[in-house]
Each structure stands twice: as structure tokens, then as C-alpha cells.
Amino acid sequence: MLRRTVNFFRGSVRLEVSGAFPERFLNLCAQNGVVFWAVEWQDEHCLRLTVTRSGARRAAPLAEKVMCTAVPARTSGVPFFLGRFRRRYALLAGLALSLLAVCVFSRFVLTVDVQGNQNVSTAEILTALRRQGLRPGVYGPGLDEQQIINETLLQLPELSWMSVNLYGTRAEVLVREAVPKPELVDETVLGDVVAESGGIITHMEVLEGEAARAEGDTVVAGEVLISGNVKLEGPKYGGGVDLGWQQVRAAGRIWARTWRTLTAEIPLQVQVKELTGEEQSRWSLIFLGQRLNFWGKSGISYEQYDKINTTWTARLPSGREMPLALSRETLREYTTAAAQVDRAAAEQLLRDRLAEALALQLGDGEAVRTDYTVRERNGVLEVTLLAECREEIGRFVPWEGVQPQ
């Protein structure tokens, strides 16, 4: 088996030797070190034997010496198989180019893989890396990884650590996100807690300062609810002499019943798109981040059009994206025409929008009761939301002109 394998890689030739005394040829081969095997006697003056590729070249002159002729009957082995391609120049050129491409392209970064990010988007990190020169198509050995890491971390303060590893054509970027800094209250800034909006106070939690209003009071927007000026009263039997005033940073939570009015409107007649059926496709190839357009410099003849982009990215069987993509840009012409809006659908749309806006304004608060009024005026549908809410209205406002302590 081993010998067969060796002969397969070395190559062998089946020779047909014919002459008056073929056995002399065998003796001559043996004396001259021409290795042969599988001798097969055809008849008295003809035999076949197998020799190595180099032996075949030496066998012909030896055969002539003993007045025989040695003709190759069959060749086998790797050298003869490869020899068939010797004159196929295009194939050889392709092979050489392939090898060159493997050698050269393996030095370039083809994919950038970001791992370890949760809140910071991959696109954001890739954009920052691209600014520093790390992008598909860049020459790998020319990158200064440490410089890229330092500059990118400066650009993205949300990241606390980064590592760039080059594995052939793949750049692996590992990141760790920074723990967000908690918001600190500056206790040196003094001020009051005032009402953000008007209402009836239902509950008060005064943490610092002196309550300026009580539960059940009606307040308007901007009115002081908790004062930062605290009067220090004297002892009960001290002759009625107060100790003076102390300025503090007022803090507390004030809950109140409030009423909010929100309005939204929509025209009942709108302009809608109507496709004319005319469309134009433009193809482009994106390789290593560079776009190659196939449409030249032809302009767009449509006055109004939609642009739809579809991109097909080449992927490896493992799902990894390659820096090669085919993009199609479809331009569809349209014209505009007036159309009547469905009134019920428009009303429901406005109601939903108003409810969303109210929820956004209330934050932690809640709407106790809502009431919608709908009216149509000059072709415009108007929906008004009147909501009774329970929300926190206290907001800290620092004193103006007072230096922090």
C-alpha cells in the first residue's frame, strides 16, 4: 500500500519492450539501477514492465543497446496528471492568480465583528472605527490597533474598554460598556419647589424646606409649594424672639389633581401618491466599502418619485457577511391627487395620538378621567382631549442671583 502510494505520487510508466532478447533488457536495467516491477511476458520476444518516471527516460537508450524497442504503453501517477495541464496557459494563469489572491487578500480586513455591546449600537461603534481607519478593505498589518482603541474610546465615552484582534481577514472588536454615572444632586444650589402646572394638591411629602401650601389647596403654575427659606422659630418661652432664617435646598414630592387640555387636528382632504407604473432600476456593486455604479451619469427624468433600495450581501455558510454586496435602486414615478380621508379613522388616529401625548406628559402620573370633543371646521377635523389627572407637580427651581454655598 505504501509502495503504491509512493509510486502514485512519483509517477510510473508501463513499458512494452520488444526485441530478439528482451531478458537482456531486464538484466541491463538491473545493472544500471533502473527500478522495474510487474514484469509480464507477452510472448517470446515481447514483455511489459513498469518503471518509474525517471527510469522510463533511461530505459529507451538501454533498450537500444540490446536491440530492443521500449515503447510507453500507459502512464499513471500525479506528475503525468499534472503534466496534462502544462499547455493550458489560461488555467495556469488562473491558478497563479488564485494563489496570489489568497496570499494578498488574506492580508486585508474583510469583516469587522463587534462583540460585547448592549446599549451602544454596533453601527455606532463601526462608524467610530471607520473614522479611525478600521473598515473592510483596509490593509491589516498597517493598522495601529492601540491607536485605534485609544481614539475610539475617546469618541465613545459609553465604552470603558476595547480590544481589536486581527484573525486573518477578520477583525474582532471586543468592547465593554461603561457603567453610567449616577445623577448627583448638587446640594449647594438653593431654591424652592414650585408647581409645574396648576391643580389641587392631594398629597405632600416635604423632605427639605418648609411647606408653603397644604393638602387641599389650589395652586397655579409657578407658585411656590415648598420654600427654601426656613424660619427658625425661637424657644416657646424665650420671649418671642426668632432665631432668623435659614436657606436650604427645598425638596419633596407634591401630588395634585390637574386638568390638561390637548388638541390635535388633521385635514380631511389630503394629497396621496398615485404610482404611474413607470419605474427605473439602477444597479451598483459594493466591494470593500467602495460603490461601483453601473448606470453611469444618466439623470432621473421623473419629477416625483419614490426611491427603494434593496441590497443583497454575500454571506458565508456560517452567516458571516462578506464585504461584497449587490444593490438595486428602484425609482418609481408617482403623481399626487387629492383624496378624502375616512372621518372615523382620522378621529381614532387623533384620539390615539392624544392619548400617547398625554401619557408622555404625565410620566409617573395617571389620567383619572378623559373626555374627547370632536369638531370639524374648514375641512379640518379637530379633536380635543380634556383629561383629569393625578400627577406630581413639584419642580425644583433654584434662586436666581444666589451664590451656591
Added chain:
Amino acid sequence: MERKGFLEKTAEVFDLPGDVVAGLPRIELTGSRELRMENHKGILAYGSQEIHISGGKLIIKVRGEGLELKSMNASQLLITGSITGVDLT
């Protein structure tokens, strides 16, 4: 010839291996399927039933069925097949 005869006698007197000292042919038969020969002087005749090998002063005739010269070089050869007899002449 004279010299070889002398070497043969010397090997015999001093109890030395003749194939080493005098270059005499050495034949090794393994069962009846394989014959290995050293110090041969070439093939004289070849056939599937009989192969004649030169051993210098001797001619070795290997008889059998389906005889085949498996391999051969300047000093050794290997014959396989069903060997029925070996004659020295």
C-alpha cells in the same frame, strides 16, 4: 575464474560465508510461492513456467506455474508464483 575459485576455497577453509567473500549466488525459498536470489548475473530466459537465471558458474532453473519476476536489481531478484522445482546446472 581462477581467482573466484580461490575465493571459494578460501571461504570454505576459513568457514566464511561464500556469498559475501566469493560473491556466490544465494537462493532463499520461502515456501513454494517466493524465491529470492542474491548475487545473480542476469536473466537468461523468462517464461511463466520456467525462468533461467545466471549465477556465474551455475545456471538456476526455476520451474513452476504462473511464475513472475516481481522485482529485480543488479544483485537481487524476486520471483513469485507456484514454484515446483529449482534445478542447478
